Amino acid sequence: xxxxxxxxxxxxxxxxxxxxxxxxxxxxxxxxxxxxxxxxxxxxxxxxxxxxxxxxxxxxxxxxxxxxxxxxxxxxxxxxxxxxxxxxxxxxxxxxxxxxxxxxxxxxxxxxxxxxxxxxxxxxxxxxxxxxxxxxxxxxxxxxxxxxxxxxxxxxxxxxxxxxxxxxxxxxxxxxxxxxxxxxxxxxxxxxxxxxxxxxxxxxxxxxxxxxxxxxxxxxxxxxxxxxxxxxxxxxxxxxxxxxxxxxxxxxxxxxxxxxxxxxxxxxxxxxxxxxxxxxxxxxxxxxxxxxxxxxxxxxxxxxxxxxxxxxxxxxxxxxxxxxxxxxxxxxxxxxxxxxxxxxxxxxxxxxxxxxxxxxxxxxxxxxxxxxxxxxxxxxxxxxxxxxxxxxxxxxxx
Numbered sequence: 001x002x003x004x005x006x007x008x009x010x011x012x013x014x015x016x017x018x019x020x021x022x023x024x025x026x027x028x029x030x031x032x033x034x035x036x037x038x039x040x041x042x043x044x045x046x047x048x049x050x051x052x053x054x055x056x057x058x059x060x061x062x063x064x065x066x067x068x069x070x071x072x073x074x075x076x077x078x079x080x081x082x083x084x085x086x087x088x089x090x091x092x093x094x095x096x097x098x099x100x101x102x103x104x105x106x107x108x109x110x111x112x113x114x115x116x117x118x119x120x121x122x123x124x125x126x127x128x129x130x131x132x133x134x135x136x137x138x139x140x141x142x143x144x145x146x147x148x149x150x151x152x153x154x155x156x157x158x159x160x161x162x163x164x165x166x167x168x169x170x171x172x173x174x175x176x177x178x179x180x181x182x183x184x185x186x187x188x189x190x191x192x193x194x195x196x197x198x199x200x201x202x203x204x205x206x207x208x209x210x211x212x213x214x215x216x217x218x219x220x221x222x223x224x225x226x227x228x229x230x231x232x233x234x235x236x237x238x239x240x241x242x243x244x245x246x247x248x249x250x251x252x253x254x255x256x257x258x259x260x261x262x263x264x265x266x267x268x269x270x271x272x273x274x275x276x277x278x279x280x281x282x283x284x285x286x287x288x289x290x291x292x293x294x295x296x297x298x299x300x301x302x303x304x305x306x307x308x309x310x311x312x313x314x315x316x317x318x319x320x321x322x323x324x325x326x327x328x329x330x331x332x333x334x335x336x337x338x339x340x341x342x343x344x345x346x347x348x349x350x351x352x353x354x355x356x357x358x359x360x361x362x363x364x365x366x367x368x369x370x371x372x373x374x375x376x377x378x379x380x381x382x383x384x385x386x387x388x389x390x391x392x393x394x395x396x397x398x
Contacts, residue, residue: 004036005387010046012354014370022360025386029356050370053353054115054361055313056343059243059271059297062102062119063131067302074306084156087304098134105301106142107396109311113363113383116347120153120180123171125163132171145390145398149347151210153180159188165197172205181211184223191226199230210241220247221259228262243271249280260290269293269346274320284324288334295343296320313339314377332371360387
């Protein structure tokens with residue numbers, strides 16, 4: 001049975017007003033004066049609102065958000081390992097339920113217009129597969145409203161915690177979509193073996209790779225070289241993401257140019273969430289102008305690491321623009337592309353967009369222009385996933 005949705009009088013990314021006809025979950029036509037072909041079609045009066053493709057959060061941690069659990073006092077740190085150990089204790093002492101917590105974040109993300117998410121789930125010998133199992137259950141619950149990719153992620157290290165590699169292997173057998181890695185020199189203290197293990201799991205299960213790389217300067221640059229080497233040898237071109245990649249903002253221009261050449265030669269994507277000023281930030285415009293694929297994400301949401309992030313990709317676009325000193329209209333348009341098409345490409349949703357044939361993953365909101373939407377971030381949004389309304393006026397309907 002054919003299902004239809006007609007969205008009338010909207011402005012795609014601030015362009016000319018048009019109608020959008022959706023049939024069986026895909027955009028069938030765009031133009032003026034469109035009419036549905038079935039009597040039971042749903043009609044939305046767009047009222048000249050803006051139309052966006054669904055927002056893509058390509059990097060978050062849904063299994064350990066503290067949303068809905070009351071205020072958590074943040075006093076751990078300052079070192080990365082301090083935060084990891086504090087988080088592990090909190091998870092144990094408070095009995096964090098990854099299914100409940102990831103479901104809470106999913107509802108907020110959907111309400112804000114996110115239609116695709118890549119979420120990292122902690123795998124370690126203390127937590128076991130609980131995080132993966134909880135998020136996998138959430139993924140099934142929300143499958144008609146949110147496309148979720150799960151990354152098996154060794155937050156506490158792999159080599160330094162015997163048994164973690166076997167748990168990672170099991171998570172990938174059980175349906176994790178991507179294998180993750182983390183700071184190969186400073187966490188596992190054996191960068192070659194760490195990356196050999198990550199890429200070995202990728203080859204065994206035929207999955208993509210997404211590696212957290214917080215390591216700064218030349219140490220981080222060394223890790224980029226090692227990742228590029230393994231990407232080339234394995235033939236994993238186009239299937240690797242380096243997340244955070246702070247080192248790209250902490251090397252001189254000549255070294256940055258050399259690293260960009262490695263990224264391009266192996267089609268390695270970079271995820272940046274617009275980090276705070278305490279960290280060097282990957283130069284988004286330099287990377288984009290060179291042709292490096294870019295995506296973005298909200299990282300941890302209201303978790304043990306900090307209270308500042310929220311699951312709204314328009315807010316993330318604002319923060320990336322602010323951190324990179326992007327002020328011109330064309331620069332902000334680039335950031336909008338990163339949180340939509342850029343993220344979709346990295347997650348393998350290449351058809352994502354606003355054209356006939358694309359899946360009808362859409363966000364409508366009321367703002368003067370698509371650029372003003374990044375600055376003003378109106379809360380009233382109508383969200384469509386595969387042709388079905390899944391959120392309205394800040395409320396998830398799933």
